Amino acid sequence: MRHFRVICWLVVAPVLLRAQHPVPVKPRILISTDIGGTDPDDNQSMAHFLMYSNLFTTEGLISSPSYGNGTKQHLLDMISLYEQDLPKLEKQAKGYPSPDALRAICKQGRHGLLPFKGYAAATEGSDWIIKCARKPSPQPLWILVWGGLDDVAQALHDAPDIQEKIRVYWIGGPNKKWGANGYAYIAGHFPDLWLIEDNGSYYGLFTDTAAPDSLRNDRYYDRYIRGAGHLGDDFKNYYKGSVKMGDTPSLLYMMDGDPANPLKASWGGSFTRFTHSPRFVFTRNTTLSDTVTVYSVAEFRFKGPVINLPPDSACFTMAVKAKIGQQTWPGYYLGDGNYAVRYSPKQAETLTYTITANIAGFAEQQGRFVVRNGWPGKTTPDDYRLGRNWFTDRPDAQLFEGIQQGGKTVSVWRTAILLDWAKRWAWLR
Structure with a gap:
């Protein structure tokens, strides 16, 4: 029907x-x-x-x-x-x-x-x-x-x-x-x-x-x-x-x-x-076993060195390699050694990312994840209601x-x- x-x-x-x-x-x-x-x-x-x-x-x-x-x-x-x-x-x-x-x-x-x-x-x-x-x-x-x-x-x-x-x-x-x-x-x-x-x-x-x-x-x-x-x-x-x-x-x-x-x-x-608007929060580097919904908000959070910057300062870069090539996004220091960046994929594909910063003691982050079609899809605990x-x-x-x-x-x-x-x-x- x-x-x-x-x-x-x-x-x-x-x-x-x-x-x-x-x-x-x-x-x-x-x-x-x-x-x-x-x-x-x-x-x-x-x-x-x-x-x-x-x-x-x-x-x-x-x-x-x-x-x-x-x-x-x-x-x-x-x-x-x-x-x-x-x-x-x-x-x-x-x-x-x-x-x-x-x-x-x-x-x-x-x-x-x-x-x-x-x-x-x-x-x-x-x-x-x-x-x-x-x-x-x-x-x-x-x-x-x-x-x-x-x-x-x-x-x-x-x-x-x-x-x-x-x-x-x-x-x-x-x-x-x-x-x-x-x-x-x-x-x-x-x-x-x-x-x-x-x-x-x-x-x-x-x-x-x-x-x-x-x-x-x-x-x-x-x-x-x-x-x-x-x-x-x-x-x-x-x-x-x-x-x-x-x-x-x-x-x-x-x-x-x-x-x-x-x-x-x-x-x-x-x-x-x-x-519900899909949101996926990761506190680790992702792998191909991690899948997010197209158009969703993928949020990457991780720990790093404590630095003397005001909260919400852009201080690192997330480079994402997709079918159309590589693009970069600014990431932010949230204070107390906490860092975060958001990314919203626009089409179904497999993405690879690298996170780098010119900060002493900041470890390079790398990961991959899969983007699937079907917006908004099933609910998850971190979604925006x-x-x-x-x-x-x-x-x-x-x-x-x-x-x-x-x-x-x-x-x-x-x-x-x-x-x-x-x-x-x-x-x-």
Whole structure:
């Protein structure tokens, strides 16, 4: 019966698409992005947002480059392109925000990863989140997170009362890998937060294995974008114009009927409740007999020399060798000779790690472990226990897009999404 329901959902979804309804009231949104960081797909998603910005009441654009060198200036550069294209957009639709109004709500968030405790000092971005969340409004503030949760974690730490006033749609997956400390703080201290954790569903937007030729990622630019305004000219600078836009599903979700219901089929994915977020705590070097769940938080704790450093100081490095190569993470001194580092794997594979430090008496640590698919999986004693309002990718095998859980809840709409966007690109010619 379960398989029958899944198959029916996939068959009916394209039919439902023809009956999609706009969100009846412009949703209040704030975007936190690592634009300008290591992945230029945020620039593509920002172009998409600007072209559809008449559909939202936008209250904030925050540069939150937890990893990489992004700054608020990258947001301002995109707004300058939008300003040049705005006269053509306004001929086709009403309600576009002025460029100056958008510039006024651009804020600088945190540079660099949060420490192990999951919060640090307030930023212009985290303060702006608090200010927007506290505005009197019958609507919640929707925070769309395209990078790490660092500024959201800081805002919640500084103003716990905003938990009741915000709803978060987070593109997790690789962003969770880079921002495990902020996530751990939120999951551990704010289990009643309303949050969509999209770890794999987003992938459905840039998979094109069954796409018609003109909608393939490497063909879409030439067919629909080339020659379409200043935003179109700029689009070629990211992945040579090949469409990725891994963060755009958060916007698509806000364009579709009832964002308060994440269980429904929607352009931005369909999700399910989950009540525990997997966490694995190791106090020894791991081996191939140790298995963790994809997207989980793996926490490595060990003893070492007592040193004269403040607690939560970054002082060692964990180098992880994966299929894509080797990447490094900072580890932290917790005091009294205790050390710790967190890692969140983004796909099923076998990983090898080495932990080193330039500290006298610090022994090199090495280990391996296995990552399995199937999020969130069975409960374990160390899991983060969540409330009723956490949602994540559907686990049904038929809804995987390759190895990405829930991907088909977005890919089923991909043709309609890109054709709708093509109409707006035509406005710019």
